[in-house]
Amino acid sequence: MKLNKKDPPPVLLQMENISFRYGKRSILNDTDLTIEPGTFTSIIGPSGCGKSTLLYILGGFLKPDSGNYLFNGSKVYSLGEFGLGRFRKKNIGFLFQDFRLLPFLSAEKNLALPGAFTGKKLSIQERHELMHSLGIFERRKAKPAELSGGEAQRVALARALLLKPSLLLLDEPTGNLDEKTESEILQVLMKLKETGLALVCVTHAKSVMLHSDRVLALQEGKLTEVNLKPEAAPKTRTKKAGTIKKRKTSEK
Ligand SMILES: Nc1ncnc2c1ncn2[C@@H]1O[C@H](COP(=O)(O)OP(=O)(O)OP(=O)(O)O)[C@@H](O)[C@H]1O
Ligand SMILES: [Mg+2]
Secondary structure: OOOOOOOOOOOOEEEEEEEEEEOOEEEEEEEEEEEOOOOEEEEEOOOOOOHHHHHHHHOOOOOOOEEEEEEOOEEHHHOOHHHHHHHHHHHEEEEOOOOOOOOOOOHHHHHHHHHHHHOOOOOHHHHHHHHHHOOOHHHOOOOHHHOOHHHHHHHHHHHHHOOOOOEEEEEOOOOOOOHHHHHHHHHHHHHHHHOOOEEEEEOOOHHHHHHOOEEEEEEOOEEEEEOOOOOOOOOOOOOEHHHOOOOOHHHO
8 A cells, every 4th residue: 555645654553542550659640652563663761661661551451440552452351351362362472570480391392382372383494493493593493590690681573473463562571682782682672663563662771772662751640752872863762752753764
């Protein structure tokens, strides 16, 4: 489909006035967020501000107390448990902060799991190609305890990608990686972005922020855009995240 220049960018998901509390503590407070396909958004903020909570809500794991969450135009949290499970399998890849690999299975068998649960047959060749691109093919027979932190992280990333999600949620994906591996992973993520995958990544790493199309800071339950190049525009924008436009492709 050829887009007319005047057409608004396609929208993958929209959060409207989302609020979430843990007991009396407000974590998200009337937050808006719009994500388009093929974009990379970094989320930053101090420990405990609610970054992981935001990812769980985006991934269909945690129902907000109020507000709308629309994915491809449909209200996610109007779905029942079964529908939410299907939504997650069809659309979401999640790289958790603690990887969550199964300790008794080899790296390769951990990768076979998403296929086993959904009944979707994953070819061995497909799995091997993914492991090659992430530099973990040689370690495929190893169990998680025999993997380094960075290797385990890459196996978990491969697993998150296996069902070809439209949204990849990453919770501090480069925390255990050396510079070279981090840069290789970022290259893989950039290629995925070009295929239309939307990425939302919680991170503290400047290198990851610099690869993203925009950086949003979570502060007191609200998302605001951060300008990483203060010399170009000295002020932090306080515009609502939901109204921020994707940068032009010519800037890449
Ligand atoms: N199940 C829960 N019940 C009550 N409070 C919780 C629960 N899970 C998280 N919290 C609290 O909610 C706040 C936000 O948690 P969250 O994990 O989203 O923070 P975060 O920004 O991801 O932090 P970090 O950078 O340390 O990973 C924290 O103060 C946390 O202690
Ligand atoms: Mg967290």
